[in-house]
Structures are given as structure tokens and as C-alpha cells.
Amino acid sequence: MDRFELPTGSGALLLAWQLKDRRVLMVGGGEVASGRIKYLLIADAYINLIAPRDGLHPLTKFYIDNSDRITHHDRTFEGPTDLASVDMVLTAIDDVEWSRRICAMCREQRIPVNVADIPPSCDFYFGSQIRKGPLQIMISTNGNGPKLASIVKLRIEDCLPENVDKAIENVGSLRAKLRQRAPGVGGEISKKRMQWISSVCTTWDLNELAGLDEAAMDTLLVEGWERDVVPRPNRTKAVRSKPPGSPNIALATFIGFLCGIAFCIAILGEQSVFGDFFTNIMLISRDLFSPLITKWKQVMPVA
Numbered sequence: 001m002d003r004f005e006l007p008t009g010s011g012a013l014l015l016a017w018q019l020k021d022r023r024v025l026m027v028g029g030g031e032v033a034s035g036r037i038k039y040l041l042i043a044d045a046y047i048n049l050i051a052p053r054d055g056l057h058p059l060t061k062f063y064i065d066n067s068d069r070i071t072h073h074d075r076t077f078e079g080p081t082d083l084a085s086v087d088m089v090l091t092a093i094d095d096v097e098w099s100r101r102i103c104a105m106c107r108e109q110r111i112p113v114n115v116a117d118i119p120p121s122c123d124f125y126f127g128s129q130i131r132k133g134p135l136q137i138m139i140s141t142n143g144n145g146p147k148l149a150s151i152v153k154l155r156i157e158d159c160l161p162e163n164v165d166k167a168i169e170n171v172g173s174l175r176a177k178l179r180q181r182a183p184g185v186g187g188e189i190s191k192k193r194m195q196w197i198s199s200v201c202t203t204w205d206l207n208e209l210a211g212l213d214e215a216a217m218d219t220l221l222v223e224g225w226e227r228d229v230v231p232r233p234n235r236t237k238a239v240r241s242k243p244p245g246s247p248n249i250a251l252a253t254f255i256g257f258l259c260g261i262a263f264c265i266a267i268l269g270e271q272s273v274f275g276d277f278f279t280n281i282m283l284i285s286r287d288l289f290s291p292l293i294t295k296w297k298q299v300m301p302v303a
């Protein structure tokens, strides 16, 4: 029993709410509403927007004019009829009384609601957000300090690996390909798929995953999944390109080899093994390597 601990309370449930093609009511069209609308569009929701045209923020206007997912009603909120068939309600209006009344109507109909700036009228809070391709990070202080949430966001953004979005996209494609090759939900096949994908994610680093292309994924599935192994990237042709910024080992070896030859010539020049033909090259090489040669002689004097 001692191994377990009850979690401390006072937090919120963090979720990635799937709103694709759901209908959301947005009341208000000012600056705060424009931010909410952006998030809703990212989530592929349909939006009923209730706000008088003369109070619209330019960004809200832009969204109305350019997105066919927004139905704009140029008026103020009227009552419960505005809540018909909506899955979520957000309000961002400069009218606290109306905000509270809208919240009460939503609670009565059990529709989840967020009222900007009035925490007791929120079933959920917004957070500061980072998005990089499919990666979504929400920073929440659970209402303690919204400005701090946005400051912490900047810190986290600075630390994110550059290609993390590409790596995640590729793992998504690889998982989809694997589900096609080995279909089924639950049971042994599901367990085996999960174990194999988890092993790929721990065996391959982000650069290697980001470098995968279609052909490389197919190779990985044939040489890995089908044989029930997870090959290291360098043992298969599954890596399309070397990770950016990695040292070029072949070039380094070649340069090392040339330096070795030049060093030998310099030593032989020192011992006058060659005639005049190489004399100039030897002298230049000897000058270049004279500090090394001196050191070498100290350790192993030439007869």
C-alpha cells in the first residue's frame, strides 16, 4: 500500500477536445473573441457568431469574410433559442450581467461554457498555446496567472527541437501504414503494434524520424515489423538523409588520410630519402609539420 500515493487536488483535467464539425456558439466579436475564433478554426469547428457588426475587431471581420465555417448574426444575444443545437458556448463580451445570464442558461442545458475573465462562470479555461505542426502544448496556471502562462510559453518555445513537428508527422504516417498492414482493434495485434511503434520511437532519435520518407517507411515495415525487430537506422536503408548537422565521417577520414601521407613525406624528407624532385614538397611539408616532427623526435628519435 505504501507504494501508492493519492494525487493532490486543486488541478484541472487537461484534454485535447475534438471539435471537428461540431457547432460552437461564440458571443462577442472583439479582440478576445478573435483569439477564440482562431482556436476554433484550427479545431475545424463550425461557429455561430453573435455580435453586432459595429463592435467587430478587424481580425474577427477577416475571419467572417474568409471562412465558410462561420455564420455571423449581426445582433446581440437574445436568449435560450440561441443555444439550440450547439455543443459548446464561449462568451467574450464587455457586459458582466449578460455574461452571467448566458452562463446560467448554458448550465441549465448542460452545455459546456467559457466566459472570458469570469472564472466561476467557466466549465473550462483557455490556456496559452504552442502549436508546431501536430504538436500542441497548452500552458495553464489554472487561473492563477494568465500572463505568466504566456511568459512560460515563450521559454518552452525556445527549447523545442527544430524538427519535432516533422518527426511527429512521420510517426503518424508510419502508424497509419502499420495499421493498414496489420489491421484490427484491441487484442494481441494491438499490443504488438503498440510495442513495435514505441520501440521505433525510443530507438530512433528525432532527426532520424524526421528524415524518414515514404520509401524508407515501407523498408522499415518490411525489414522491421515483418521480422519482429526494430533495426537501427544505420543498418537499413530506411534513413533517407543523414541528420542535419551530423559530422561527415567519410570526409573526415579522407582528410586524416591525406594528413598522414603528408606527415610521412615530411619525415622521409627529413631523412633525405628522396631526390630533388620532391624536395620542394618535402620542405613545405616539413615546415608545416616541424612542430609535430620535433615532438615526435623527442618521443622516438630517428636513427
Ligand SMILES: C[C@@]1(CC(=O)O)C2=NC(=C\c3[nH]c(c(CCC(=O)O)c3CC(=O)O)Cc3[nH]c(c(CC(=O)O)c3CCC(=O)O)/C=C3\N/C(=C\2)[C@@H](CCC(=O)O)[C@]3(C)CC(=O)O)/[C@H]1CCC(=O)O
Pocket (backbone or CB within 6 Å): 035, 114, 115, 116, 117, 118, 119, 122, 124, 125, 126, 127, 128, 129, 139, 140, 141, 142, 143, 144, 145, 146, 147, 148, 149, 150, 153
Ligand atoms: C492564457 C490565456 C488564454 C486565452 O485567453 O486565449 C488566458 N488569459 C490570457 C491573457 C490574459 N488575461 C488577463 C491578462 C492581464 C494580466 C493578468 O491579469 O494576468 C492577460 C495577459 C495579456 O493579455 O497579455 C486577464 C484575466 N484573465 C482572467 C482574469 C479573471 C481572473 O483571473 O479572475 C483576468 C483578470 C481580469 C481583471 O483583472 O479584471 C481569466 C482567465 N484567463 C485565462 C486565459 C484563463 C486562465 C488561464 C490560466 O491561468 O491558466 C481564465 C481563468 C479564463 C479564460 O479566459 O479562459 C491568455 C494568454 C494567451 C497568450 O498570450 O498565450
Ligand SMILES: NC(=O)c1ccc[n+]([C@@H]2O[C@H](COP(=O)([O-])OP(=O)(O)OC[C@H]3O[C@@H](n4cnc5c(N)ncnc54)[C@H](O)[C@@H]3O)[C@@H](O)[C@H]2O)c1
Pocket (backbone or CB within 6 Å): 027, 028, 029, 030, 031, 032, 033, 050, 051, 052, 054, 055, 056, 057, 075, 076, 077, 092, 093, 094, 095, 098, 116, 117, 146
Ligand atoms: N481571458 C482573457 O484572455 C482576457 C483578456 C483581456 C480581456 N478579457 C475580457 O474579455 C471580455 C471581452 O474583451 P474584448 O477586449 O474582446 O472586448 P471588446 O470590447 O473589444 O469586445 C466586446 C464584444 O462583445 C460584443 N458584445 C457586447 N455585448 C454583447 C451582447 N449582449 N451580445 C453579443 N455581443 C455583445 C461587442 O459588440 C464586441 O464585439 C472583457 O470582459 C475583457 O475584460 C479577457
